[in-house]
Every structure is written in structure tokens, then in C-alpha cells.
Amino acid sequence: MSSNVVHETHSETVQSGRPIDRPRRPAWIEIDLKQLRRNYEVINREKTKGLKLLLVVKDEAYGHGGLKVAKAALEAGVEFLSLSNLDEAMALRGGGIDTRILLLGERQDEELPWCVAQNLTCCVDSQEVVLKLGKLAEKVGRPVPVHLKINTGMNRYGVRWTEALALVEFILSTKSLQFEGVLSHFAMSDELDKTFANLQLERFKMVLAELADKSIHVKYRHICNSGGFLDLPQAHFDMVRIGLLQYGVYPSQVCRRIPGIAPVMSVKARIAAFQNIEAEDVVGYGMRYKAPSPRRIGVIPIGYGDGYPRIRNEGYVLIRGRRAPLVGGVAMDAIMVDVTDVPEAQLWEEIVLMGRQGDEEISVHDVARWKNSVSYDILTGWRARLPRIYLS
CATH class of the missing domain: 2.40.37.10 (Lyase, Ornithine Decarboxylase; Chain A, domain 1)
Structure with a gap:
């Protein structure tokens, strides 16, 4: 094993109570933090000036270690992280990560006070959640930012694109909330056939055009995952969500390659x-x-x-x-x-x-x-x- 070992996982050193000087089992995972930082350098050089990066570090950063990856991402200048559940977010907050975190997916009612207290940004796609977050924001006395999730065809989370404008207007009428972002998600952006991805993009742009017609400003517009970042530059907008690519893995065998990206x-x-x-x-x-x-x-x-x-x-x-x-x-x-x-x-x-x-x-x-x-x-x-x- 290389001599520049710096850390073992929380599960190994704490949960199992394993002393540092006890022999380690003869099977292990190595995470090359130097290569991870190099991947961030390459991605930063590749992106256009002003394009924001939102790095997805859910599921322990795809198995690489959430806290370690989050710290490396912040060193690389990332301003936004993304997770899928409250436990993951609290683990980062407990580890000293105070940067912006976007929680993907849906939230139970009892989670919402925690989200507000911990400065976690929620995705919203219904009036019910908007109302509940609005009341919580009134209690804390500060604007709480939200991102509207639009279902452009993947049919997982989000308000249908044809109904998005009405929900945006409802969010804007809730004065305690800050309408900060609009997002959607590609069902398939990394294959050669971009037919459905382009259809989703057109639906997303249709919503953005409706907002523009109403003079509604959106700070963050984001639909691209790693595949979209690589192959759909016309869909980059203000921010892209990088998941798999930061770990040196391409989402498909046919998507564009970037010299210098390598597995971590x-x-x-x-x-x-x-x-x-x-x-x-x-x-x-x-x-x-x-x-x-x-x-x-x-x-x-x-x-x-x-x-x-x-x-x-x-x-x-x-x-x-x-x-x-x-x-x-x-x-x-x-x-x-x-x-x-x-x-x-x-x-x-x-x-x-x-x-x-x-x-x-x-x-x-x-x-x-x-x-x-x-x-x-x-x-x-x-x-x-x-x-x-x-x-x-």
C-alpha cells in the first residue's frame, strides 16, 4: 500500500472501534484524493466562464466518502453541493460543511423544520410544500430559498412542465420564500440518440420563456447532469450538476471524453x-x-x-x-x-x-x-x- 495514506473511513475507525495500530484486513478500497482534485481542475478548465458547478455527493459521494469529497470540492471553488436525504445533509453539517446544499427529491413534513434550521435548500413541486415552507420561513424571519423541480418527461419528481408557471406564481406570492432556482433532469443525456433529451430541453426552455414573458428572474437554471455537461452545451444555462464525472467515471461508453479525467x-x-x-x-x-x-x-x-x-x-x-x-x-x-x-x-x-x-x-x-x-x-x-x- 502507498505510504501517503491519510485517513480511513468513519465506519472503520469509529463504528467498529478498530484501533489505528491493529492490522487492517487484506481487502480495501483506495480513494485517490490527488486525482479527485485533478478532476476538479479539469472540469473547471472545461466549463465556460461564469457557469456554476453543483456537485452531487449523495450516497457517500457515490461510495467515495461524502465528507472527504465535499471538502475537496469546496477547495476547488464549488459553491453548491447536492444530496438526496436529510441524514446525508446532517452528516456534512456535522462535519463542518456550511456551504449551500440542495436536497433532491421529496421531503416529509417533519423534515422541513430541519431543512430551514440547517440552511438546506429544498426542491418544491406542489402548493402544499410551498405553504409549509412559507410558514416555517415566517417563523425564522428570513427568506428561505427554494428550487422548483419541473417534470419534463422523466416522470419521477417534479411538477409537469405545462403546470409550472402557476406554481412559480404561487411561490412568488409567498413572500417569506425566495424563488431562486428552476431545475429538471434528463432521462438519457449520455447516449448518441439525443431525441428525448432534446424534447426535455425544449419543454424546459418553454417554461423559462413563460417566466421571461412575466419578467420573472431565476438565479439558477439547471437541467444538466454529467452526460448533459459533456454532450449538451446548449443546455448548460447557469449551473450544471456534476455527479459521476467528478469521480473519473464517464456515464456511458459513447459520451464525450475530456483529457485528464481519470478514476478516483x-x-x-x-x-x-x-x-x-x-x-x-x-x-x-x-x-x-x-x-x-x-x-x-x-x-x-x-x-x-x-x-x-x-x-x-x-x-x-x-x-x-x-x-x-x-x-x-x-x-x-x-x-x-x-x-x-x-x-x-x-x-x-x-x-x-x-x-x-x-x-x-x-x-x-x-x-x-x-x-x-x-x-x-x-x-x-x-x-x-x-x-x-x-x-x-
């Missing part, structure tokens, strides 16, 4: 055991693998209990810069790999399950393909028992 997360482990097996021997639960000839099997102490996909006879790890294929089925705490073609492999040496080693790389998209899922699922799916190591 790697997953590593050490070889815990070897088994020398003969032809016709089987490996693992369910006897899913039968050796065609004498083979040397390495056992890696990580499994689906840590978030690695529960796959069979598919995928590979990197040992000494070479691919070693998975054999048998992934267990809760173990993966077996065929190291016959890497005869010099040694007990307890470092291997890579996701990331780069030598000239080879296993990307998050590779792991997602083996699982028949998406990169977001892989990044956020690593379990808390797998320690996070932060490299400066």
Missing part, C-alpha cells in the same frame, strides 16, 4: 491462500468450475458480502499486471482465481479487483458488465466493512 477509486486485496488442483477437480459452491488440467488457484479474501458481484466463471483480477480469471462462484468472503499463468504470484501480495496495475486496467464499467448492471451500482455497492483508504 480502486479496489484491492491480497492473496490469502493457494490450492494446487488436478484435472477434473472442482472449485467453489455448487461445483461450478471443473479444472481441465492441473491448475493453481489463488484465494482472495473478498466477496459479495463486500459488494463484489456474485458471478460465476466470469471476470478477472490483476496480479503482477496480468489477468487472472475468476473460477467457480464468488462467495460471501472469498473469490477464487486461476493463477496458473502467473507462477511467480506470492502469498499476501497485492492484487487489483478494480483499477489499474501495470499496463492493464479493470474499469468500473467492466465490473458492471460482469454483474449485468451499471457503474453507479458498482461504485455505491461496496459495503462499509470494506475499509476506505485515502491517498493524498
